[in-house]
Amino acid sequence: MARSSTLRNLAWLWLAATIAVLVIGFRQAIFLAPMEETMGNLQRIFYYHLAHAILSLVFPYINVAASLAYLYWRHRDPLKALSADALAVASAEVTVLYAGLCLVTGMLWGKPAWGIWWTWDARLTTELILWLLYVSYLLLRRFSPTGQTGVLSAVLAVFAAVDVPIVFMSIHWWRTQHPAPVFGPDGGGIDPGMVPAVLWNLAGWAMWGLLLIGFRFALERRRQLAEQEAALVALEASLETPQ
Template structure:
């Protein structure tokens, strides 16, 4: 992606995010029970959608890395994996924070250890651990161990989604692919869909920037390693 294409993409994403904000605050109707605080929903759900998308990308890249870790394409797959994991943690953090802001006026508490919240917090911890492993064990077996952890961690994603079906929680039934009477009112659907698209596009744009930075870091690391090796050989002569 050249600079002009990136600039155009950034402008389009900014416009889409702005339009989503307008839909959420000014167009979508006020929910009868919760009032205006329910409008957090239009950012809460898209945040998790973007997070789960990034975790899925991380999973696929990790599987590819393990399958091809002795080939030239392994470095690119590793860059995809770590970039997606960082953004997944970012969007998951936004989801947790918006959930707490929503919970306080509706439930009267910031946090409760119900199945949905607990499984989501565990998911966040797994991917934070993934990033810590990458930072504390640079090089060597760290990418391989991190890839294995990513595959294990993604198992929690369907658990997060299905938790409100499997256990009694304070969360309502899913508004997407939920029960017959648990769906979102049609008048609220446009704001949700627009913000879902906006967050996914925003995540894709951030991912591209982070991926390019990671590839540049890898190239710099490899160049420094070659330079150090050549210097050591020169000193040994």
């Protein structure tokens, strides 16, 4: 009971800190960051698009790490394996959310900037494939045969994670319409006044994503424990001597 109360208090503190960081990020992005010369206020979508684009390539590694842990522990320690599986499904759902928001904010930006909602550009296409892979992952978990869900989804998670470096490197490997990176040795750079908005929003949405993963993990563990309890009750009933 004490441990549960402590975790609940930590969750509330994390939520409060997350909202505070997101509010600061919003203020930086909408009111304080300088206006871009060519795109004007439209460019402010960038602070949200970039954060979700980066994090949509980070959360899949939580998913694949948890999936590999599940495969390792499923015979050695089934209880640890169940926890790893719960983390895998939680991170997959958040990956779908963040990759979807990345695509949506990209289209909202692309329509005024390029004149089209969508183009089969290498960066956009590989990101769409990433989103579809994790949607497939969730569908597989829902409709796979009973008893095979964890193994099949873990194998798909390993396959899906291969697309992450392809998305990241797509603008280096192919000529794309997508803008070049703004950070790193090959980056085009941004106005220094825009950097705080980038960093605050990246931190805020990372904290929000981790909060969602933690919340979804707790729900999944509760579901697993309920299934175990129901199975135990059914087993005990089947072993009772008929009167």
